[in-house]
Amino acid sequence: MTEQNTRLGIMLMVVTTFIFAVQDGISRHLAGEYNVLMVVMIRYWFFAAFVMTVAARKAGGLRAAAATAQPLVQGFRAVLLVAEICVMIFGFTLLGLVESHAVFACYPLLIAALSGPVLGESVGWRRWAAIGVGFVGVVIILEPGFGVFQPQAVVPLMAALMFALYGLLTRYVARKDSAATSFFWTGTVGSVAMTAVGAWFWEPMIAPDWGWMALLCVTGALGHFTLIKCYEVAEASSVQPFAYLQLVFASALGLVVFGETIRANVAFGAALIVGAGLFTLWRQRQRQKKAAR
Structure with missing residues (x-):
């Protein structure tokens, strides 16, 4: 792994x-104007077309990409x-981007906490x-107990838990399947x-919002493409800390x-979450270095 590749990975x-x-x-x-389920459904149509196009261009085509010993x-x-995507976008409509992402940033900590029972990995006291x-x-x-706690604040926390479990299951299937198959x-x-699910909630959409929907589909595919390229050129442990920039x-x-607006408690809480997450990633990297010796 060259320094140049690591730098490229960080940029990606x-x-x-x-x-x-x-x-x-x-x-x-879009979710503020239309049903969340319909928005995610249209986005996933484009996503499915994208992954099938990528799979068709590789050796073995669609059959090879779909082959798995663990279909369930x-x-x-x-x-x-x-x-999880539906829950998180619903959270955006309830709390906005700032507070939703501040809570969602805890998902790497949930992955660390659940890696023991799900994957059998050891988690040290640090x-x-x-x-x-x-x-x-x-x-x-x-802010529970201060009279201003809103039940909807739990929505992005639910999304973080779901995304953490998704991440652990992705690591689990990677023991037998390639990244292309999982994708x-x-x-x-x-x-x-x-x-x-979403077909039952179809709503007519005005022309400008179809433009936003097209951009949503393109950014979804482009984001996955750059993420794949990122992990191709650099180790995950080197680039993962920079994933917190999504919160920023x-x-x-x-x-x-x-x-x-950013309330003081949200800024302080998010700083604690990100700091703890970065420490967890650092400890994981140290363990990997020891194991490699």
Whole structure:
């Protein structure tokens, strides 16, 4: 792994987080005007077409991409991801981008906490301490017991839990399946599941919003493409800390475009969550280095 490749990987991760933040902003706008399920369904139609096009151009074509010894797990993780996207976008309409992303930033800590029971990995006391600090940050953001706690603040926390489980299941299926196979199942099964639900909530859309929908579809495919390229040129442990920039970019969009505000407790809680998450990633990298010796 050369320094140049790592630098390129970091640049690609920064670009990816910016694209995903823009995608979240567009999703927030469309979900404020139309049913969330319909918006995600149309987005997934384009996503499915994208993954099938990518798979068809590789050796073995669609048959090779779809081949798996664990179809139930692959199918479940695909449905779990599309459900998480619906929940998160619903959270945008309730809380806005700033507070939703501040809470959602805890998902790497949830992955660390659940990696033991789900994958059988050991989690040391230092990482458990970091997980604890991160969840203190979540509690500070949610402000329970101060008379201003809103039940809808739990929505992005649910999305973070779902995304963490999706991430763990992705690592689980990677023991037998290639990334291309997992990507194929994510797009195709997610599209079928979303169509079965979203078709019942179809609403007519005005012409300008079809333009935003087209941009949403393009950013979705482009973001996944740059993310794949990012992991091709650099180790995940080197670029993963920069994924937190999505919180920064999405918050900036929320402030500038949607007129949201950042409350002091949200800023402090998010800082605790991100700090704990970065420490957890650092500990994971140290463990990987020791294992490689």
